[in-house]
Amino acid sequence: MSNSESTAAAGARSAFADPRYSSWAASSILEGQRPSWLVLVSGVLAIAYAPLLWMFFDQQWQKPHYQFFPFVIGAFLWLLWARWQEATPVEAATPLKIKAVRFLQITAALLLLFGLAIRSPWCAMVSLILLVAAAFVRISESRHVVNLWGIWLLLWLMVPPPRNFDQTLITRLQFVSSRLSSFVLDSLGIDHLMDGNTLWLNSKQLFVDEACSGIISMLSIAACAVIYSVVKNRSPFHLVLLTLSSIAWATLINVFRISSIAFALEKWGIDWSAGLPHEILSLVVFLFAFLLLLCTDQVLLVCLSPIRFAWNQSQGSKIRFGSGLVSVWDKLVVFGLPVKTDNELPVTTAAAAKSATNSGYRRWVIPTIFAPIAALQCVLLVSAFELSADRLPAVQTAVQLGPENMPAELCGLHRTDFHPFQRGANNIQGKYSRTYFYTADDGTTYTVSFDFPFPGYWHELSECYVAAGWHPIKREILADDKAKADAPKWRFVDARFAKSGGQHGCLCFSEFDQFGVPYDPQAAWLNESNTFWTARNLYLKERQLFQVQVWSEGAAEWTPQQQQKAHEVLLAARASLREQVVGPASPNGAAPRQTGDESAIKQESQASPDPAAGDSKRESESSPGARP
Numbered sequence: 001m002s003n004s005e006s007t008a009a010a011g012a013r014s015a016f017a018d019p020r021y022s023s024w025a026a027s028s029i030l031e032g033q034r035p036s037w038l039v040l041v042s043g044v045l046a047i048a049y050a051p052l053l054w055m056f057f058d059q060q061w062q063k064p065h066y067q068f069f070p071f072v073i074g075a076f077l078w079l080l081w082a083r084w085q086e087a088t089p090v091e092a093a094t095p096l097k098i099k100a101v102r103f104l105q106i107t108a109a110l111l112l113l114f115g116l117a118i119r120s121p122w123c124a125m126v127s128l129i130l131l132v133a134a135a136f137v138r139i140s141e142s143r144h145v146v147n148l149w150g151i152w153l154l155l156w157l158m159v160p161p162p163r164n165f166d167q168t169l170i171t172r173l174q175f176v177s178s179r180l181s182s183f184v185l186d187s188l189g190i191d192h193l194m195d196g197n198t199l200w201l202n203s204k205q206l207f208v209d210e211a212c213s214g215i216i217s218m219l220s221i222a223a224c225a226v227i228y229s230v231v232k233n234r235s236p237f238h239l240v241l242l243t244l245s246s247i248a249w250a251t252l253i254n255v256f257r258i259s260s261i262a263f264a265l266e267k268w269g270i271d272w273s274a275g276l277p278h279e280i281l282s283l284v285v286f287l288f289a290f291l292l293l294l295c296t297d298q299v300l301l302v303c304l305s306p307i308r309f310a311w312n313q314s315q316g317s318k319i320r321f322g323s324g325l326v327s328v329w330d331k332l333v334v335f336g337l338p339v340k341t342d343n344e345l346p347v348t349t350a351a352a353a354k355s356a357t358n359s360g361y362r363r364w365v366i367p368t369i370f371a372p373i374a375a376l377q378c379v380l381l382v383s384a385f386e387l388s389a390d391r392l393p394a395v396q397t398a399v400q401l402g403p404e405n406m407p408a409e410l411c412g413l414h415r416t417d418f419h420p421f422q423r424g425a426n427n428i429q430g431k432y433s434r435t436y437f438y439t440a441d442d443g444t445t446y447t448v449s450f451d452f453p454f455p456g457y458w459h460e461l462s463e464c465y466v467a468a469g470w471h472p473i474k475r476e477i478l479a480d481d482k483a484k485a486d487a488p489k490w491r492f493v494d495a496r497f498a499k500s501g502g503q504h505g506c507l508c509f510s511e512f513d514q515f516g517v518p519y520d521p522q523a524a525w526l527n528e529s530n531t532f533w534t535a536r537n538l539y540l541k542e543r544q545l546f547q548v549q550v551w552s553e554g555a556a557e558w559t560p561q562q563q564q565k566a567h568e569v570l571l572a573a574r575a576s577l578r579e580q581v582v583g584p585a586s587p588n589g590a591a592p593r594q595t596g597d598e599s600a601i602k603q604e605s606q607a608s609p610d611p612a613a614g615d616s617k618r619e620s621e622s623s624p625g626a627r628p
Contacts, residue, residue: 097140511545
C-alpha cells in the first residue's frame with residue numbers, strides 16, 4: 001500500500017471514529033433537527049395515528065391467529081437497531097429518491113384521512129407502513145443498512161389480507177386438518193366420528209376450532225420463517241419458498257397434535273385437550289415445527305446455490321449446454337440478496353451543506369401534512385366519546401336487563417335459565433347479550449337472545465351462524481299477520497341451517513335502533529350494504545341496533561307448530577324488550593321516537609339508570625366442547 005493510500009485509509013478511519021461524524025450521520029437521517037422538533041413531529045403523528053392504531057391492535061388481539069404481532073414488532077425494532085449500528089455511509093440523495101419520499105408521505109396522509117372518513121383501522125396501519133417506507137428511503141440516502149427493506153417487510157405480517165381471506169383460510173384449514181386427522185385415527189384403530197369440525201370419541205366430544213386448524217401455528221410459523229430469512233439475509237426467492245414450506249409443516253404438525261390428543265384420551269385416558277397439558281403440548285409441537293423450519297432452510301441453502309460459479313470451480317471450464325437456463329437460475333436465486341458494502345468516506349462538505357440547506361423546508365413537510373389530520377382527530381375523538389354506544393341511554397338500560405325482565409312463562413314456554421354475556425366492542429356477535437332459555441312441553445329448547453349494540457346498518461345474523469360452521473338452507477322475510485292494518489309492517493327473518501352430521505338449526509330474528517325505530521331486513525343472505533365504501537364512521541351520529549333472536553337446534557327441523565311458536569316468542573320478546581329499553585310504542589305501532597329527536601334523547605338520558613348497578617357479566621364461550 002502506498003503512503004497516499006495509507007493516509008486516505010487512516011483519514012477514513014478517523015472520520016468514522018469521530019463523534020462529530022456519528023452525530024452528522026444521525027442528523028442526516030433526521031434531517032438535522034433539534035430534539036424539540038422531533039418531539040413536535042412525534043406528537044403530531046401520535047395524535048393522528050394513535051386512535052385508529054389502538055383499534056387495529058385491539059382487533060388483532062381478539063383474533064388468536066394474530067396474537068403473535070408483539071413478537072413481530074419486537075423483531076422489527078431489534079433488527080432495525082442492530083443493523084443501524086452496522087450501517088455505513090453512502091452518497092447524497094438523488095432527486096428520484098426525494099420524489100419517492102414525498103410521494104410516500106402524501107400517499108400515507110391521504111390513506112390515513114380516508115381511514116378516518118370510513119373508520120378503517122386497516123387503512124391507518126397501511127398508512128403507517130407507507131410512512132415508515134418514506135423514512136427508510138430517507139435513511140437509504142445517507143446510510144447503507146443491510147436488508148433494510150426486508151426489515152420493512154416484517155410490518156406487513158401484522159396486516160390481515162383484504163376481503164376476509166384469513167377467515168377463508170381458517171375454514172379451509174379446519175377442513176383439511178379434520179379430514180387428515182380422521183385418516184390418521186382410522187389407521188390407529190381409534191373409533192371416532194368426524195362431524196364437520198367436531199370430533200366425536202367414545203368418551204368426549206372435541207371441537208376442532210381455529211386454534212387447532214393450523215391457523216395459529218401456520219401464521220406464527222410463517223412469521224418465524226419470514227423473520228428468520230430477514231435475520232439471515234436470505235434472498236426473496238429463498239424467503240418465499242421457506243414461508244410456503246412453513247405452511248406445509250404447520251398443517252402436518254397440527255394433524256399430529258389433534259391425533260395425539262384423541263389417541264391419548266382413548267387409549268390411556270389422559271386428557272390433553274384443555275388446561276396446562278394442552279398448552280405444553282402446543283408449545284412442544286410448535287418448537288418441533290420450528291426445528292423442521294431450520295432444517296428446511298439448510299436444504300434450501302444447498303438447493304438455491306448459483307450453478308455457474310460452482311461449475312467453473314469444479315470443472316474448470318464454461319458450461320456448454322443450457323447456459324441460458326443457468327443464467328436465469330443464477331439471477332433468480334441471487335436477486336435481491338442483501339449484501340454488505342465497504343465503508344465509504346462521508347459525503348463532501350458541499351453536499352452536506354446543500355443537505356442542511358434543503359432540510360430547512362423539508363423538516364416542515366410532515367408537520368404540515370399531518371397536523372391538520374391530528375387536529376381533525378382531536379375533534380373526532382371528543383365527538384366519538386360523546387356519542388359512544390355505551391353512553392347511549394338505551395344501551396345503559398339494556399345492560400341492566402336480568403332474568404326478572406322476561407316472564408317466567410312466555411307464550412306457553414317455561415324459562416329455565418339466563419346468562420349475561422360481554423365480549424369485545426368489535427365482536428361480530430355484539431358487545432352485550434342477555435340470553436334467556438325457554439323449554440316447551442315437548443322438550444324443545446328455544447334460546448331467546450337480546451344482542452346489542454350493532455353500529456349503523458342492518459346486522460345480518462345469519463352470517464354469524466354461517467361463520468360458525470352452519471350451512472344455510474333457507475331464508476325468508478316474514479311479517480306479523482296479526483298486526484293492525486294501519487300499523488307499519490315490522491318484518492323479521494326466518495332462516496334454516498344444517499350440518500353434515502344431521503343437525504338442524506332454526507332461527508328467526510328482528511332488529512330496532514336506540515330510538516325504537518324498526519329496521520327492515522335486507523333481501524339477500526349477505527349484507528350487500530356492508531361494503532368497503534359504505535363502512536360506517538365512528539365519529540358521526542349514527543344509529544345503534546338492538547337485535548332479538550330466537551334459536552333452536554336439534555336432529556330435525558321445526559315443525560309448522562314449532563315454527564309458529566318461535567314466531568310468537570320472537571314477536572312477544574321483541575315488543576317486551578323494546579318497551580323496556582326505549583319506552584312504549586305509540587298506539588298505531590310506530591316507533592316511540594324518531595332518529596335525531598334531541599329532546600327525546602335528553603329526556604331519556606335523564607331517566608336512564610346508573611350502568612354501574614348492573615349484573616356481573618362473564619365472557620362468552622364459542623363452543624361447549626373441548627378444543628384440541
